Amino acid sequence: MRLDKYLKVSRIIKRRTVANEVCDAKHVTVNGKPARASYDVKVGDVIEISMGQNVTKVQVLNVAETVRKEEAASMYKIL
Helix, strand or coil, X not given: CEHHHHXXXXXXXXXXXXXXXHXXXXXXXXXXXXXXXXXXXXXXXXXXXXXXXEEEEEEECCCCCCCCHHHHHHHEEEC
């Protein structure tokens, strides 16, 4: 699954267009390397998102095309 879609489906970022813009601005790293929106997310990847002063670091636990709102938090673990 693409990185921008994963961020939207897991509800880390609310909109896919915003996720795409954050990736294009090089504010997202995967496993310590800058990642583009088209990066293929795999289980075990560590995603770090820096927006202003906030830095969010999560580990991918599950990759699914569709997830209910209640189950979205089970797709990742905050580090």
